[in-house]
Amino acid sequence: MSEAEMKIGAYLCKGCGIGERLDMSAIAMITEREAKAHIVKEHDFLCGEEGVSLIQNDIDNEGVNRVAIGGCSRRAKTEAFTFGDIPVTRANWREGVIWIRPDTDEARETTNDMAADYIRMAVAEVKFMHKPEPNEERATNNRLLVVGGGISGMTAAVEASKAGYPVTIVEKTGALGGIAAQLHKRVPEKSPFAEPVDTGVAELIAAIDADKNIEVCLNSTLAKTDGAPGRFEVTVATESGSTEEKTFGAIVQASGFTPYDANKLPELGYGKSADVITQLELEKLVNDGAGDIIKRPSDGKQVSSVAFVQCAGQRSDKEGHLPYCSGHCCTTSIKQALYFKQSNPGIDTNIIYTDLRTPGAGGEDFYRSGQDKGVTFTKGNVSEVSSEGDSLAVKFKDLILNEDAQENVDLVVLATGMVPNSGPNIDSELTEEEKNAEEKPISILNLNYRQGSDMPQLKHGFNDSHFICFPYETRRTGIYTSGPVRRPMDIFQAKEDATGAALKGIQAIENAALGRAAHPRSGDLSFPSFQKSGCTQCKRCTVECPFGAIDEDEQRYPQFNEARCRRCGTCMGACPVRVISFKNYSVDSVGQQIKNVEMPDEFDEKPRILLLACENDAYPALDMAGMNRIEYSAFIRIIPVRCLGSVNLIWITDALNSGFDGVMLMGCKKGENYQCHFVKGSELAQIRTSKVDDTLQSLSLEPERVETHEVAITDIERIPQLINDMAATIERIGMSPFKF
Amino acid sequence: MSNGNTALAEKYRNNFLQEVIANVEEGEWVRMCMQCGVCAGSCPLGNAWAHTPQEIFMMIRAGKREEVLTSDSMWMCTSCYNCIVRCPRKLPITHIMHGLAHYAERMGLAPKNQPTRKFALEFWKNLTKTGRVNETSLGVKLYFIDGFVSGIKKGLAALPLGLRMFKTKRLDPMAMISSSGCKGKGDIHKILAKAKAIEDAKFQSKNA
Missing domain, CATH: 3.40.50.960 (Lumazine/riboflavin synthase)
Structure with a gap:
């Protein structure tokens, strides 16, 4: 116009x-x-x-x-x-x-x-x-792809179907059910939380079989996934070698977990004695057992005493161990101890733990139920399990009585952890060890994205979710992870998680159909576009996009996939030649605000400080400071930005050149426990502004004039203080000489 | 329960725990302890105890029968009820402590020279004799609890106080002799004897 x-x-x-x-x-x-x-x-x-x-x-x-x-x-x-x-x-x-x-x-x-x-x-x-212009990429395909047919995948499929969306489940093995199908019973999820209950797997499978809206592809994997929300092009490959092209609106990745390899725990007797088993093996033992009698594997003797060793190879810094807590194992051990108590209350069942964790509303009640039925709980650290005559000697340190102790039992059950099936880590090169390993992580999604074949990982191999603020989010729009691939969880949590993921998928389908952005700028109709003529093919936008929304075309120009884009503007902030913009948010729309601040001359003693504040946390906190009538300097000029990641360095240079005495940037927490709504934006902004020192030097300005802060929405008092501190700093170092 | 003292409970088995559940007043609660340690931290005399309630519960689960029953720890409880108030699992810890002390006494394992135990026995004897506590005679008994010489010494030290109490008619030396027992003390003796018989029978049937 x-x-x-x-x-x-x-x-x-x-x-x-x-x-x-x-x-x-x-x-x-x-x-x-x-x-x-x-x-x-x-x-x-x-x-x-x-x-x-x-x-x-x-x-x-x-x-x-x-x-x-x-x-x-x-x-x-x-x-x-x-x-x-x-x-x-x-x-x-x-x-x-x-x-x-x-x-x-x-x-x-x-x-x-x-x-x-x-x-x-x-x-x-x-x-x-x-x-905003109409989004050319609008596409309507309302079929949901669920990768994995375990409890999470089946729940996601059933829930999506209930909401009226057709679903395809792709399952690697020959049957639905996953790990949950191997269980004898499961921890109760309803009051009174007292007894193990039926797993419910058979019911779920029956519901899926009866549902015409749900298609099941067994013995199948994804050979290739391409496209964007509303138009995912997926190649489904079956074990027999045949492939089939399918189109989906959104994807739920419920690829689950692999039980930790207990062979890495020889000190706990695994592999040395047949009577040292994992929790999952005990489920099989109970399922195989005749009636209620549980017999030990070595000689078929009826078990009269059993010890459960919690945190086996978990919550440990030792090499090869899992550093995290798998969350379900304490309640699982209580459940399994109750298998024994139900068959014969006289069987000694001792759960040896360091910290007993029974998450969930009913966890505590289930713990009490276990205690009430005579399961013994011993706070101790197990160091060794070895065969001693006819029994197994469990050596441990009793942490309450602070002494070494030993218990002799017929059977030892190890509570080993969950290892996520999250595919290869796309952000790190394979280590030598991994390269030589027999089993390399197999790609789950085989994404044809510029940034890699699978969902990014955050920690310990679990797929990244915005776990502090928006746990259902991922870093690939339209693809949602659910279940233990995201974080360790039990069946109850996995079902809840899967329901959430299904709903996120449906949201993505609907947004894609309307050409709108997904969370957190939900409903935004704008999307980034770029001027091809100015692009230098530096690839910063394609590399830095936190959501993998930008691919490269054959000529190596960026290729935006609007439906994958979350409209944070990180690409706009990254572009050194400033050719990326949104219709309603651009280098100019902010740059002109900076230029239109009236700049009093040096002798007016009215300094000007620019604050680029993230609209997600910093700006609301500033509003709340206002509601609380917290005073701050009148010299500040605040411009909200979509994310600190969208801050283009030219704004800072322009501000300093036009006479601003100070520039402040406020964004969300970065790093491992990030709160940045766009995951990487805040982090990228801090990396970029660390290079501002060169600009300052070339202008012979003091480095104190530019500051970057991590703030939270609760920093209602801290942010005004930071502003006042900056005003005090300017007073100390003097006005900028660039006021014309 | 003749061989109860000699049969050592196997470690970390439920035997001793079962014994406590069956025989100790409120003992069924011991299995519900979640080892948080709030009782141990709340006990004003905790520092003076060999084992805190938390440890005693763990020792019971670990089958340490001898150690628990011969311990003087539960005799140290002053019934301040801090632990009961604070226990997140609502265990009646004070009552369990007294229950354990009582059971230890019944088993003949209680530490012989534990002062609280000695006081409790004297108090019981004094009370049940006439159906009413004779403060003067109980007081004198307690002065001599550690022997004759120490009793004389303690008495002399408290003499000025005693004289002042005597002057203000707060102390009647004659009461020591002319016991003012309650009416029908023979009936009280019968009641107590019956109660003991009932308790013994219960114990016998449980541990038959």
């Missing part, structure tokens, strides 16, 4: 005390003459029916096609201030100005400066915002 066709309406609200605090006539003049809004109107109560219809009327009859509103934060009154697809910007006068400034004569001038700058910025921004 050309300048001539653009008609900007600026609407200045005087409600919520804004009118009393600000010099509205002066600001209206600035909006008209300096910011050059075409229509400027003041109103006492803009979010009311009358105010909203005032704006709507100008849109309908006066040809207003851009709206800038001075009033409350962009996070408030969003429904009232939405006018179809007309771009709207907001000058945050309420939470960002009058609520954070003292109502004194002294402060009046700087407070007014602040409000005037914010409306200048809002009008400047809206000039560079355009209606």
Whole structure:
């Protein structure tokens, strides 16, 4: 749209005390003459029916096609201030100005400066915002692919089918059921949480067999997965060698876990005595047993005493052991001890644990039930299990009595952990050991993505999920992991997880059909586009995209897959030649805001500090600081950004060049326990800004002038403090010499 | 229960735990302990005990019959009820401690010179004799609990206090001799004898 066709309406609200605090006539003049809004109107109560219809009327009859509103934060009154697809910007006068400034004569001038700058910025921004174009990639395929036919996969399939979506299950083995099918019984999930109950696997399989909406491909794997939400092209290969092309809307990866190899635990007697078994082997033993009698494997003697060794090869730093807790094993051992108690209450069952963990609402009740039925719990550290005559000697340190102890039993059950079936780690090169290993991790999805064949992993081989804030999320839009491939979990949790994953898949299907973004910018219709002519094929965008949304075409130009994109703008922040932009968010839409801040000259003693604040945590926290009337410096100018990852270094350079005395960046926590809504954005921003020092040096500016902070949404008091600290720093080191 | 003292419970088997469940007052609760240690941390006299309640419960599970029953730990309990109030599993720990002490006494394993035990026996004797506690005679008994010489010494040390109490009619030396027992103390003796018979019978039937 050309300048001539653009008609900007600026609407200045005087409600919520804004009118009393600000010099509205002066600001209206600035909006008209300096910011050059075409229509400027003041109103006492803009979010009311009358105010909203005032704006709507100008849109309908006066040809207003851009709206800038001075009033409350962009996070408030969003429904009232939405006018179809007309771009709207907001000058945050309420939470960002009058609520954070003292109502004194002294402060009046700087407070007014602040409000005037914010409306200048809002009008400047809206000039560079355009209606999003229809997404060419919209595709409708509502079939869900579930990879894995265990308890998680079957649950996901059943739940999706219940919601009216057809499902295809691809299962590697010849039968549905997975590990849960090998169990005798399972831990109860309903009150009174007292007795082991039926696994429910048979029921699930029957439900799937009876469901015409669910297609099951046994003995099958994925040979290739390509495309994006709404149009995943999948090659399903069967064991016999035949392949079939199928199209899906979304994918749930429920590839489950492999039991830890107990052969790595010779000190606990595994492999040396047939009477040392794992939990899963005990399930088989009980299933095979005649009636209620459990016989030990070595000589078929009826078991009269059994010891359960918890954390076998788990929660340990030793090489080859699992460093994490598998979550289910304590309750599983209680369940298994009850198998024995049910057959004969006189059987001694001793669970030797270091920390007993029984997660879930019923976990504690089940623990009590075990104690009540006479299962003994001993806090101890098992060091060795060895054969001693006719029995097994379990040597351990009793941690309550602080002494070495020994118990002789007929059978020892090792609580070994879960190893996720998450495929190869796409972010790391294979180590020598892994290269030489007989069994290399096999790709589950065989994704034809530029960033790798499988879902990224976070820790200990588990697939990355946004586990602190949005545990159902993954880093590949439209592909959701569920069950123990994501984190160790029991059947109850896996079912719940699978239901969540199925719903996420359905969301992705629906969003793809409408060309909209998925979480966290759900509903966003904009998507990144790039100017091919300027692209240098540096590959930063394709490498850095946290969601693997960008592939490379044959000519090695980036190829955006809009349906995979989460609209964080990390690619825009990465691009050194600034050719990537969104229709309503671009290098210009932010850059122009920076340029339109009025820069007082050096001797006015009014420094200017730019704060680029992540809209997910930092900006809401700032709004809440306003609600709590926490004062901070009037010299700050805050611009919300989609993610720190979208911050292009040019903004910082421009700000410093145009006379800003300081630049602050606030984003979410990065690293292993990240809270960044876009996973990697905050981390990438910090890597990029670490290179700002060169810019500062070339401008002969002090390094203190640019700061990056990790903040959380709860830092309501800390963020104002950080701003005030920066203002104090500027006062100490002096004003920037770049004010012209 | 003649051979009970000699038959050593096998380690980490349920034998001793079963014995406690069957015979000790509130003993069925021992299996519900989750070893959190809040009782141990809450006991104001915990430092003075050889074993905290948490340890005693673990020792019971570990089958350490001799060690538990000969321990003086549960005799140290002052019934402040801190542990009961705080136990997240709602174990009546104070009652279990007294139950264990009582059981140890019955088994003849209680430490002979444990002062609380000695006091308890004197108190019981004094009380059941007439159906009413004679404070003066109980007091004198306690002065001499550690022998004649120590009794005289303690008595002399407390003499000024005793004289003042005498002057204000708070102490009647004659009461020591002219016991003011309650009416029908013969009936009380009968009641106690019957109660003991019932308890013994119960114990016999459980451990038959």
